[in-house]
Amino acid sequence: MKKNSRKKIAVLIIMAFMLAIVAGCGGEAKDTGDKAGDKAEMINVGINVELSGGVASYGTNAKDGALLAIEQINASGGVLGMQLNPVVKDCKSTADEAMSISAALVGENIVAQIGPLTSGDVAGSTPIMMDNKIPLIAPAATASNVTVDDKTGKTNEYIFRVCFIDPFQGTLMAQFAADNLKAKNAVIYADTSTDYGKGLAEYFKKTFGEKGGTIVGEEGYVKDDRDFRATLTKIKGMNPDFIYVPGYYQEVAPLIKQARELGITVPIGGGDGWDSPDMVSVAGNEALNNTYFTNHYSSQDTDPNIVKFVEAYKAKYNKEPDAFAALGYDAIQLMVQGLKDAQAADPVKLAAALAKIKDFEGITGKMSIDEKHNPVKAGVIIEFKDGAQVMNTRIQP
Numbered sequence: 001m002k003k004n005s006r007k008k009i010a011v012l013i014i015m016a017f018m019l020a021i022v023a024g025c026g027g028e029a030k031d032t033g034d035k036a037g038d039k040a041e042m043i044n045v046g047i048n049v050e051l052s053g054g055v056a057s058y059g060t061n062a063k064d065g066a067l068l069a070i071e072q073i074n075a076s077g078g079v080l081g082m083q084l085n086p087v088v089k090d091c092k093s094t095a096d097e098a099m100s101i102s103a104a105l106v107g108e109n110i111v112a113q114i115g116p117l118t119s120g121d122v123a124g125s126t127p128i129m130m131d132n133k134i135p136l137i138a139p140a141a142t143a144s145n146v147t148v149d150d151k152t153g154k155t156n157e158y159i160f161r162v163c164f165i166d167p168f169q170g171t172l173m174a175q176f177a178a179d180n181l182k183a184k185n186a187v188i189y190a191d192t193s194t195d196y197g198k199g200l201a202e203y204f205k206k207t208f209g210e211k212g213g214t215i216v217g218e219e220g221y222v223k224d225d226r227d228f229r230a231t232l233t234k235i236k237g238m239n240p241d242f243i244y245v246p247g248y249y250q251e252v253a254p255l256i257k258q259a260r261e262l263g264i265t266v267p268i269g270g271g272d273g274w275d276s277p278d279m280v281s282v283a284g285n286e287a288l289n290n291t292y293f294t295n296h297y298s299s300q301d302t303d304p305n306i307v308k309f310v311e312a313y314k315a316k317y318n319k320e321p322d323a324f325a326a327l328g329y330d331a332i333q334l335m336v337q338g339l340k341d342a343q344a345a346d347p348v349k350l351a352a353a354l355a356k357i358k359d360f361e362g363i364t365g366k367m368s369i370d371e372k373h374n375p376v377k378a379g380v381i382i383e384f385k386d387g388a389q390v391m392n393t394r395i396q397p
Helices: 003-023 056-075 095-106 119-132 166-180 195-210 229-238 249-261 278-283 304-317 323-342 347-354
Strands: 042-049 083-090 112-114 136-138 159-161 185-191 214-221 242-244 268-270 291-295 360-362 365-369 379-385 388-395
Touching (some): 042 056, 042 095, 056 083, 083 095, 119 136, 119 195, 136 323, 166 195, 166 242, 166 268, 185 229, 195 214, 229 249, 249 278, 304 323, 323 347, 323 360
Parallel strands (some): 136 159, 242 268, 268 291
Antiparallel strands (some): 291 379, 360 365
16 A cells, blocks of 8 residues: 555544544534434433443442433433433443543443543543533542542533542541441551542541541552451551451452451441442451441432332342442433433533532432532441341431
8 A cells, every 4th residue: 555545544534533523522402392202312321331340340230220220211201302322331440441432432422421430440531521521420439539630629520420539438437436336546458559548548547536546557458469467467466446448349358358367356447349249259248247338328228219229220130239339320310310400412511500400319318519529418337247238327428
């Protein structure tokens, strides 16, 4: 092939890519008049979640919750006279793939993107969503900087979430350890390879100190560690009343199993990264007794709306909905509320409407979106009892 021909083809490919980006940037609202009943008139919703890789259980369950919400909304007539059309893609638990998936979804003319789940993967998607002015609603990305630009301190106009943030989780568990468990001294054993683990540890330490408690030791592990015995032996010698282990279930489950095998019987606590069936299958029922974690909701809650959601989810998927399923469900419902308020299937108008939402009744609680695009909402403490998750208490912000 001649050099000039190769150049022409390269230019054509670039032009085609740019046209796809422009086509997917949103812009005008869809016509909701005479064509409302036309099946071709759909509202495309991107679902960019972790269906494989390290946190596949998070993304899979959030996707299932989101699809349940879409199914129910469509069965009730849709929104703005149109049906929701989910475009589901796997970001494979990596930030780079999350970015690539977002770029592809832009070309699908989506009105919003749900996901990814982790803060790092959302960070991968953020530049694409911001550049194309399409809202991203994060179900479970809890790091503070997800919705706020670190450099400028300004709120990211098109990034929202339905989960509470790391400072709140760390604060919540510190309050519970001091007030409910009467802990006087604690050890922090955190995942130091993630912003998630470091953020929870920071706010636990701050609040526990303010409550009169003493941090007698701080230790760390990193992603993919599996042998914690040496550090746990050291922690046992510190004789703490409580051990705080903020991190993800892949490391936490074997850590707790080894702690119990070494004779550490004190309460152990963590964050929503613990919420996975693998905690029980790896750690075992008995080892998880006297452990607690902060979460967004409990499937054991007797609130009628939660009971109805749990029943519908079980009927569809034949499994208990965890917090990620509930957050995926809420992300779709919040988006729909925004579409109704905006009265247009337009990404820019949707973002403006989402920023103004107050007292939205979600499965994970009543929430209002604050100036940093975070929901103001309550949190719950979940306790493991013989392998089952039991709601211990609800704590208001």
